Amino acid sequence: MSLQKAAITGIGTYVPDDKLTNADLEKMVDTNDEWIVSRTGIKERRILPKGLGLSYMGEHAVKQLLEKTNTDPLDIDLIICATITGDYRFPDTANQIAMKVGANNAYGFELGAACSGFLYALQTGSKFIESGTHKKVIVIGGDVMSSIINYEDRSTCVIFGDGLGAVLLEPSPDEDGIHNAIMKADGSGVDFLFMKAGGSKNPIDAELLVAKEHLVFQNGGPVFKRAVQGMSSTVKDVLALNGLTRDDINWVVPHQANIRIIQTVASMLDFPMERVMVNIEKFGNTTAGTLPLALNDYESKLKKGDKVILTAFGGGFTWGSLYLTWAYDS
Ligand code: COA
Numbered sequence: 001m002s003l004q005k006a007a008i009t010g011i012g013t014y015v016p017d018d019k020l021t022n023a024d025l026e027k028m029v030d031t032n033d034e035w036i037v038s039r040t041g042i043k044e045r046r047i048l049p050k051g052l053g054l055s056y057m058g059e060h061a062v063k064q065l066l067e068k069t070n071t072d073p074l075d076i077d078l079i080i081c082a083t084i085t086g087d088y089r090f091p092d093t094a095n096q097i098a099m100k101v102g103a104n105n106a107y108g109f110e111l112g113a114a115c116s117g118f119l120y121a122l123q124t125g126s127k128f129i130e131s132g133t134h135k136k137v138i139v140i141g142g143d144v145m146s147s148i149i150n151y152e153d154r155s156t157c158v159i160f161g162d163g164l165g166a167v168l169l170e171p172s173p174d175e176d177g178i179h180n181a182i183m184k185a186d187g188s189g190v191d192f193l194f195m196k197a198g199g200s201k202n203p204i205d206a207e208l209l210v211a212k213e214h215l216v217f218q219n220g221g222p223v224f225k226r227a228v229q230g231m232s233s234t235v236k237d238v239l240a241l242n243g244l245t246r247d248d249i250n251w252v253v254p255h256q257a258n259i260r261i262i263q264t265v266a267s268m269l270d271f272p273m274e275r276v277m278v279n280i281e282k283f284g285n286t287t288a289g290t291l292p293l294a295l296n297d298y299e300s301k302l303k304k305g306d307k308v309i310l311t312a313f314g315g316g317f318t319w320g321s322l323y324l325t326w327a328y329d330s
Helices: 022-026 033-040 054-068 093-101 114-130 187-192 206-210 220-241 259-268 287-297
Strands: 006-014 019-021 044-046 078-082 107-111 137-144 162-171 177-185 251-254 307-314 318-325
Touching: 006 054, 006 114, 006 287, 019 022, 022 033, 033 259, 044 162, 054 078, 054 093, 054 137, 054 162, 078 093, 078 114, 093 107, 107 114, 114 137, 114 162, 114 177, 114 287, 114 307, 114 318, 137 287, 162 287, 177 220, 187 220, 220 259, 220 307, 220 318, 251 259, 251 287, 287 307
Parallel strands: 078 107, 078 137, 251 307
Antiparallel strands: 006 162, 006 177, 019 044, 137 162, 177 318, 307 318
């Protein structure tokens, strides 16, 4: 007996109004618009005002999602929130969002996995639907990267921004929905992209603060190479798993970290860029937010039955690809 598939039945998003443009960054660090656009593809990012936190973006996106899908918040069973920048180290931001939107019958939890967070959370959420124990699961991906970026480090601060998206998962009435995924992790990647201080290994103290080791450190070159390799190989694996070729696929939705990573992955797969979702120029890398923000921007072009592959790579290292058929015409 085949399990009932989980289908994405709607998307809600939130990005802050405040923009941080390349011209703004030119005044902050030794950089320029030409370098940023040619090396990353990014023109601007959004920045959430201090004091609001991830749950503020989550509340707005989930309220929009509930309205778009005509869903009563009391019918939500579970909220999974992929993020590395929750409101607090504890308690959990998923439950803060549940409270703010009136999802009083839901429980929730946060999920790490950095830039692969939404993909991991989507795969996790789909299992709760497939098992038949949960009927309405909200999967959120988003980050307030401005809260952990060192705005004196030009190689890192130009890349990241703030933003969040949420999708509703429900049992599919037919065969469209999430089919399967291939998820990977390699903990030996930790030193290439991480925050040294602030966890239980290196609690923040004055020395670590002065050294700015409570902020993101990235060694971009190796991350770039591993991202290209990880995303392209798992897309190929997920195609093979489902007996598909690239010509069968309507859309690839890649994590938006660097336009050159996206273009290299597309070229390694011999996949035309016209069928690759790209919106990095507007938001930069919002970490767990990039995939739902890209889906939202392309929602009007998606048709029921479209074959879609989502792929991501992030700190950890974590990576993977997920295959779904789109469940609705917008
Ligand atoms: N403006 C101008 N020059 C910059 C700069 C900036 N913002 N950032 C770095 N540079 C300089 C470097 O100092 C270096 O100068 P040098 O040759 O005099 O030493 C030069 O540009 C090239 O640096 P390099 O680090 O080799 O650039 P790059 O082409 O690898 O681009 C990243 C840097 C970070 C954009 C790129 O490595 C990247 O995108 N990596 C992956 C990031 C990623 O995906 N992160 C998220 C994972 S999910």
